[in-house]
Amino acid sequence: MPVSHDVVPASLTSVPAPKVSTDAEISALRAKKAEEQRKESAEYERQQQAERKRAEQEYLKQANTVVVTPRGKKYHYDTCQTLKGSYREMTIAQARRKGYVPCKVCDPPAQTVTLENSGGLYWGDNVYSRGKQVLDVD
Numbered sequence: 001m002p003v004s005h006d007v008v009p010a011s012l013t014s015v016p017a018p019k020v021s022t023d024a025e026i027s028a029l030r031a032k033k034a035e036e037q038r039k040e041s042a043e044y045e046r047q048q049q050a051e052r053k054r055a056e057q058e059y060l061k062q063a064n065t066v067v068v069t070p071r072g073k074k075y076h077y078d079t080c081q082t083l084k085g086s087y088r089e090m091t092i093a094q095a096r097r098k099g100y101v102p103c104k105v106c107d108p109p110a111q112t113v114t115l116e117n118s119g120g121l122y123w124g125d126n127v128y129s130r131g132k133q134v135l136d137v138d
């Protein structure tokens, strides 16, 4: 049976012509690229915000944690040299409500530490340091 050479598979006849980008296509591609970059930087911004929020909360938690002893009338930093034996943690607000006053030796804050009254957190290159000043107002 003779093989027909007249029939060429359709796939060989429909090879597209070399693609030439038009100006419209190029600017559409550029717009798409710019949009992708905008999305990426928005996402980066969101991550930075989330990280900052987390760091602030961690800082405030630490800054407001003090310790009291079973018999003492004062609250302390847990590094206070006057601490002997057992102590337990609470927040400055809790300690004050229970009638504790700040220790004069380790000098913990006299009021709840907020970002505002502590000087806040300072950011640079993804690291932060906490403000030193705590206002003694209550």
Ligand SMILES: [Zn+2]
Pocket (backbone or CB within 6 Å): 075, 076, 077, 080, 081, 082, 083, 103, 104, 105, 106, 107
């Ligand atoms: Zn103390």
